[in-house]
Amino acid sequence: MLEQQLVNALSLGSVYALFALGFTLIFGVLGVVNLSHGAVFMVGAYGALQVINHFGFPLWAGLLFAFLLCGLLGLAIDFLVLKPLRARGAPHLIPMIATIGVGIAINSAMQGIFGAENLRFPAGTVSEESLTLGGLHLTALELGIVLLSFVLMGALMLSLKRTQLGRAMRAIAESPKAAYLLGINVEGLFYLTSFAAAGLGGLAGVLIGLYSNALFPLMGQPMLHKGIAVIILGGLGDVRGAMLGGLFLGFAEVLSIAYIGSDMRDAVAFGFLFLVLLLRPKGLFGSLQERKV
Template identity: 70%
Template sequence: MFAQQLVNALTLGSVYALFALGFTLIFGVLGVINLSHGAIFMLGSYIALLLVNHFQMSLWLAMLLAMLACGTLGVIADFLVLRPLRKRNAPHLAPMIATIGVAIMLTNISQGIFGAENQRFPLGTIPEDSFSLGNLHLTAVQLAIVLISFALMLVLLTVMRKTQLGRALRAIAESPKAAYLLGINVEALFFFTSFAAAALGGAAGVLVGLSFNAISPFMGQPMLHKGIAVIILGGMGDIRGAMLGGLFLGFAEVMSVAYLSSDFRDAIAFGLLFLILLVRPAGMFGKILERKA
């Protein structure tokens, strides 16, 4: 029983971590809490569903195209909303309010196009294979979610730690002005960051749609709350913290449902988060960051 719940927690936590990675990437590089990230997450599910239903694409090709579409949408939102605010040196609260507006607009458009009711992937789209090892039961969907989530997280971590691109992004995170003086194309990397973050959010949306097989225009808002909790728990702007924070939140939720009650699922998870932050307010890997010119 406990081993099975660990598998369930790993599946849920890996999706939370993948969603939070895009969230923390935007904050770490652009210095913006992008509150439209949940709406882009939701659109990832709908785009994959649309491609599977109307174009008879394979699920994994639909997921890849959904990531590309969400990434493109993230760049458009950056160009139309965040870039003008950056040029005007707008206060930090302005991008948050602007991205709330983007989220509401995307949610309402999705509701108008797809309706407010839950939708599901057609029968046969989701693999129904399963594996058993003693009392441990693992479905093909759970295995795919864990493998895809960790693969994407590993790719992002490798890029950030081992490549010239990653070093440039970390330089911008420390000081955009200093990075510009060093010859780094700051604006282009802002766009790249928006693309990568939105693509990760879209991937998380498809995986959640597969896991629960229920897609709704309103699924982004609860995930947004979880994403904010995860990046605060892990440390604002820290990739390792987002990964571990997502796994912790998934573990807390699954175990509370399994051994206590589903009625207290969020209360217990966020209560544990509150207790941890009382001990370490900056999060597991966080520190107080100060940007300097």
């Protein structure tokens, strides 16, 4: 049924968009393609699972813990890895390579601690109740994913557009040096951006873990590939593009599974991506202008 497939696609696309928001926020403000973001995503899922399993926390507390844990992890990556490279004026390729190493180290550490086998959230973590509207069947998980994702995306968009903090972050995205001369605390906002972006990635990890009912140390790798595709499709550094690109990828995947086959899911989704970029190489909302130093 097409309507049901569209609901499924909206749920999956919302998680992709949430993951890509953190990804594109780091690139837009710090000018770094953070390839450890997939590992941070995985840590969020494992963190929530541990506090729910061992301390009996409800899901909302697990989500909050995942956000804070991953935010602190993102802050540590910025302070220990990205800040020294910024201080040395390293070219853009160097931080990207460094974050690859960070991501591999995190994945290996988590595999050593928890093993390589699949883990699952305990039964009853999410309500089994569902809502039926006409021919549509909406589970509590699907509704929660869509609502949480859109609330967070809307809050981020409003804060960037309407608040003094958002204007300062947009100024840094345009030119960190000019922002510093205007009295903006550039380093402080770099830290805040790293915290918020990693926190969003952690929340996406929990939601995907619930949606797929499987957690494993390398679960962030395919999501990282999709996140890169999404931010390129939407336009590097553009929040609106990350949102729409994530939804686009989710719809392409679900509809290809429903009408073509699961084996062709990635081929169809990334094939559509390739066609879009042939028509619009800079992405949906991207700009060909270079960031000023």
